[in-house]
Amino acid sequence: MSEEEQFVECCTHGKQQATYVCQHIVQSLRDGKPRGFWLAEAEPGDERPDSWCNACEDKVNSTGGEWNDESEEFAGVTLLCGACYDRAKEMNRAN
Ligand SMILES: [Zn+2]
Ligand SMILES: [Zn+2]
Incomplete structure (x- = not known):
């Protein structure tokens, strides 16, 4: 297991854990429309x-x-801060 944690500087939340989500989830944070929230199999201890x-x-x-080239292109995976991730998770699950 890698000890190296990745961080991102969020303009709202400051220095946070770096997380990766599809572009549509990022979109849902902007327009407030839930789009569902699916999770990759996590490494032990990875909350996000x-x-x-x-x-x-x-x-x-x-x-x-x-996942293949086509679906990855469709997803357009984007870096997101951990706090924004938590917000997106909560919002997209509350359907
Ligand atoms: Zn998506
Ligand atoms: Zn943030």
């Missing part, structure tokens, strides 16, 4: 695994259930 929305989940399932 990579996540993606319903549309990305459908995309992955439609291409055999594994």
Whole structure:
């Protein structure tokens, strides 16, 4: 396990854990529309695994259930601060 934690400087929350989510989840933080929240299998101790929305989940399932170039391009995975991640998680799950 890597000891190296990645950090991101958020203009709202300051220095935070770096997390990765699909572009649609970032979008949901902007427009307030829930889009679902799916999680990657997490490393032990990782509270904030990579996540993606319903549309990305459908995309992955439609291409055999594994991430590939097409679904990754669709997802457009984006760096997000840990606090924004928590907010997105809460918001996208409350459907
Ligand atoms: Zn998505
Ligand atoms: Zn933030």
